[in-house]
Amino acid sequence: MNNPVVLTTHGLQAFYGDAQALFGIDFELRRGEVVAIIGANGAGKSTFLKCLTGLVKAERDAIRYAKEGIGGIPPGEIVKKGIAMVPEGRRLFPSLTVEENLLMGAFAGRKGSWNLERLFAMFPILKEKRALPSGALSGGQQQMVAIGRALMSNPDVLLCDELSLGLAPIVIKEIYDALPSIIGDGMSVVVVEQDVSLAQQVSQRVYCYQEGRVSLEGASQSLTREQISEAYFGV
Ligand code: ATP
Numbered sequence: 001m002n003n004p005v006v007l008t009t010h011g012l013q014a015f016y017g018d019a020q021a022l023f024g025i026d027f028e029l030r031r032g033e034v035v036a037i038i039g040a041n042g043a044g045k046s047t048f049l050k051c052l053t054g055l056v057k058a059e060r061d062a063i064r065y066a067k068e069g070i071g072g073i074p075p076g077e078i079v080k081k082g083i084a085m086v087p088e089g090r091r092l093f094p095s096l097t098v099e100e101n102l103l104m105g106a107f108a109g110r111k112g113s114w115n116l117e118r119l120f121a122m123f124p125i126l127k128e129k130r131a132l133p134s135g136a137l138s139g140g141q142q143q144m145v146a147i148g149r150a151l152m153s154n155p156d157v158l159l160c161d162e163l164s165l166g167l168a169p170i171v172i173k174e175i176y177d178a179l180p181s182i183i184g185d186g187m188s189v190v191v192v193e194q195d196v197s198l199a200q201q202v203s204q205r206v207y208c209y210q211e212g213r214v215s216l217e218g219a220s221q222s223l224t225r226e227q228i229s230e231a232y233f234g235v
Contacts, residue, residue, distance in 0.1 A: 001204060003031040006188050007052070007083075007157055012062040012071070014047050014212075021047045021056075023212040029157065034179060034189045036199035036220065039209035040232060045192040046088060048209070049159045052190075053085045054078045065157070079108045084155035088162045088192075090146040094135025098126055101134045101145050105152030112154025113185060119148040122178050140171030147175070151182065158182065160191045164198060176202050196228055210234055 007029040014022040022044050029035055037045050050056040051071065052063060058071035070078060084105070092101050102116060120127035123144040129137060134145050143163060150158055164172040172195075179202060183189055193199035199206060200220045208216040208231040216223065216231030 001030050001033055003033065005029070006031050006065065008064045009048075009051075009062055010064070012048070012051060012058055014044075014051050014056050014058060016056075021212050022051070025209075025212075025214055027207060027214070029188050029190060031156075031188055032183050032186050033205065034183060034191065034203045036203035036206045037190065037192045037209060038194070038196050038199045038206060038228070038232065039215075042211075043209040044212040045209055046161055047212075049085060049161055049190070049192060052078075052083060052157075052159060076108075079153050079155075080110065082110065082154075082156035083159065084150040084153045084157070085159040086143075086146045086150045086161060086163065088165065090142050092134040092142055092145055092149070095133050097131050098134050098137065098145055099130040102126075102148045102152055105149035108153045110154040114151045114154050116152075119151060122181060123148065138171075140167050140175065143167065143171075143175055147178070156187060158187055158189045160189065162192055162194060164193060164195055172198070196232070208232055 005028055009025050009027040012022055012025040013020065025048060039045050047056055051058040054073050054075040060071045061069040063071040065081065102119060125141055126144055126148060129141065134142060163175055179189065191202060203220045206218060206220045206223060207214055208228060210231060216227060
């Protein structure tokens, strides 16, 4: 893909107190690209996304976005700059309605084509359930709300942490089927996925992390099962 690069990390390190979780991650994301990050539990995938969204501290210039160092910038500022996350476990406000949860996402005030109408066209079930508390929805529907809330901030980069976790295959398919319309107007997407074959199917490129390092990177369709299992487990 020759689209312009929108986000890079270079030698990104991250720590929890004295414990180091990331040991120099080099990463690149282009406009309109879907990149998947795979790796075993504890490999550092969530930590990486949290660095990109300002939830875990990073060196300013270890993360570059739109030609600017953004490592360590507060999360609210990062949303305003155009990076939004669908967090692991969705983190909705269960007593607020579907519509109220979605409108929360618009708080950053960024202009763009995403609004309630467009979201309801993408996930019609949310229109039907717009006035219900989000806690009353199924897991898959809650995941749609979480995606919708992130899209309501009209991001240029959407980060998705384990969208498929705990969901039935048919629901996972419904959710990932929305990706083409999401990237259609040039948004870039990073998906963290435990399900390797799903990760390969939905992305153009894959990074595999192992113990806080990139153990493999390549075009999704070109990576073999052997390469991936070696990079994943280190065997
Ligand atoms: P999972 O799929 O289990 O979420 P992951 O690849 O996302 O795994 P991380 O959650 O990023 O991995 O964890 C990377 C390392 O950082 C692990 O060693 C983990 O124990 C450690 N870690 C993660 N969160 C914290 C925290 N809040 N405090 C201390 N250590 C943490």
